[in-house]
Amino acid sequence: MTRITGVSLRRVLDSRGNSTVEADVLTESGGFGRGAAPSGASTGEYEAIELPASESIAKAREHAVPRLEGVYAGDQRAVDNALRAADGTDDFSAIGANSAVAISMAAAKAAADVLGAPLYQHLGGAFRGENFPVPLGNVVGGGEHAKEATHIQEFLAAPVGAPSVSEAVFANAAVHAAVADVLDERGVPAAKGDEGAWAPPISDAEAFEVVDEAVDRVEAEVGFEIRFGLDMAAAELYDDDREAYVYGDETKSADEQIEYVAGLVDEYDLAYVEDPLDENDYEAFAELTDRVGDRTLICGDDLFVTNVERLEDGIEAGAANSILIKPNQIGTLSDAFDAVELAARNGYETVISHRSGETEDTTIAHLAVATDAGYIKTGTVGGERTAKLNELVRIADDAV
Numbered sequence: 001m002t003r004i005t006g007v008s009l010r011r012v013l014d015s016r017g018n019s020t021v022e023a024d025v026l027t028e029s030g031g032f033g034r035g036a037a038p039s040g041a042s043t044g045e046y047e048a049i050e051l052p053a054s055e056s057i058a059k060a061r062e063h064a065v066p067r068l069e070g071v072y073a074g075d076q077r078a079v080d081n082a083l084r085a086a087d088g089t090d091d092f093s094a095i096g097a098n099s100a101v102a103i104s105m106a107a108a109k110a111a112a113d114v115l116g117a118p119l120y121q122h123l124g125g126a127f128r129g130e131n132f133p134v135p136l137g138n139v140v141g142g143g144e145h146a147k148e149a150t151h152i153q154e155f156l157a158a159p160v161g162a163p164s165v166s167e168a169v170f171a172n173a174a175v176h177a178a179v180a181d182v183l184d185e186r187g188v189p190a191a192k193g194d195e196g197a198w199a200p201p202i203s204d205a206e207a208f209e210v211v212d213e214a215v216d217r218v219e220a221e222v223g224f225e226i227r228f229g230l231d232m233a234a235a236e237l238y239d240d241d242r243e244a245y246v247y248g249d250e251t252k253s254a255d256e257q258i259e260y261v262a263g264l265v266d267e268y269d270l271a272y273v274e275d276p277l278d279e280n281d282y283e284a285f286a287e288l289t290d291r292v293g294d295r296t297l298i299c300g301d302d303l304f305v306t307n308v309e310r311l312e313d314g315i316e317a318g319a320a321n322s323i324l325i326k327p328n329q330i331g332t333l334s335d336a337f338d339a340v341e342l343a344a345r346n347g348y349e350t351v352i353s354h355r356s357g358e359t360e361d362t363t364i365a366h367l368a369v370a371t372d373a374g375y376i377k378t379g380t381v382g383g384e385r386t387a388k389l390n391e392l393v394r395i396a397d398d399a400v
């Protein structure tokens with residue numbers, strides 16, 4: 001019933017107005033699934049390769065589509081193996097990880113459609129966990145996502161004490177609004193960055209004060225614990241030639257960066273720190289995790305790129321205690337599941353994540369519930385972000 005009879009690909013807009021790939025998968029019994037590839041701006045050096053959308057579509061039509069016809073959409077590994085075989089490289093550089101991930105997600109949705117099950121149920125099965133992820137909401141940001149704003153890429157609200165996913169989602173929106181109030185009181189104008197976070201022209205030090213204040217105000221209103229965290233995207237700050245992290249006119253050595261981040265964890269009781277160090281420095285990651293990993297999550301994004309081999313190296317080195325999962329970094333849902341399983345077996349927390357360039361696709365909300373992820377990072381406001389958050393709220397309604 002889930003045998004694939006057709007795959008069509010088209011170029012659509014992402015949230016930055018760039019071209020991305022959308023895939024439709026049809027099955028013999030009339031099942032239908034649609035998936036669209038997101039796109040990063042602060043991409044990791046070791047990510048699967050995204051090709052220009054038109055090129056990726058042309059290559060996938062030629063090499064992947066003929067191989068997919070006849071494959072069972074309900075057998076996700078068969079679909080993803082067919083994509084890997086059609087590509088023939090380790091990093092999807094032949095057909096593009098953008099077409100691969102769009103097709104992989106569309107096939108999963110087509111299978112769920114045939115089975116009459118919601119996607120999270122199809123992906124997670126009867127024995128999936130019953131937890132809902134804590135949403136990490138980007139409320140202030142800069143780096144590669146906004147010019148003339150903070151050096152740190154993302155300041156993320158983390159409503160860890162929320163009694164329900166819906167209250168958590170609304171708390172993050174309230175923190176986003178409270179940040180606007182605090183900035184206004186300080187006379188700071190702010191546009192928004194690529195993910196909908198405020199992108200004010202202030203120092204990182206002032207951003208900590210602003211977010212801390214906004215979180216305190218909302219915590220007092222809602223009556224449950226809200227902490228905050230960071231995505232430092234430090235590979236973007238690191239200058240290989242100078243062997244230093246560059247913050248405008250200031251630089252920090254790896255040791256100074258470790259000291260700085262450890263100090264921030266304690267001063268602001270940070271719940272989460274993503275990519276605090278360069279993507280090639282497992283050792284520095286391990287040193288920081290050793291120092292503060294008992295009280296915060298040290299998460300590898302550019303460090304691991306959702307890749308089991310890089311995660312194995314990280315586990316061996318003690319480099320972190322959590323991993324960011326972005327299906328398009330690796331190209332298929334099967335590969336993303338493998339990374340989640342390896343992480344879980346080794347006591348690593350998983351954080352399912354959007355990209356800075358997004359579409360209305362809601363797969364990651366289902367993936368987070370299906371895999372029992374502790375966290376989901378998918379912004380706070382903006383249609384392409386609320387698409388995932390609202391889907392999470394619907395799933396929570398549907399699942400209980």
Ligand SMILES: C=C(OP(=O)(O)O)C(=O)O
Nearest residue numbers: 040041042043354355356
């Ligand atoms: C979401 C992120 O940004 P991008 O998609 O630009 O890599 C990130 O770095 O975690």
Ligand SMILES: [Mg+2]
Nearest residue numbers: 231233274301
């Ligand atoms: Mg990141």
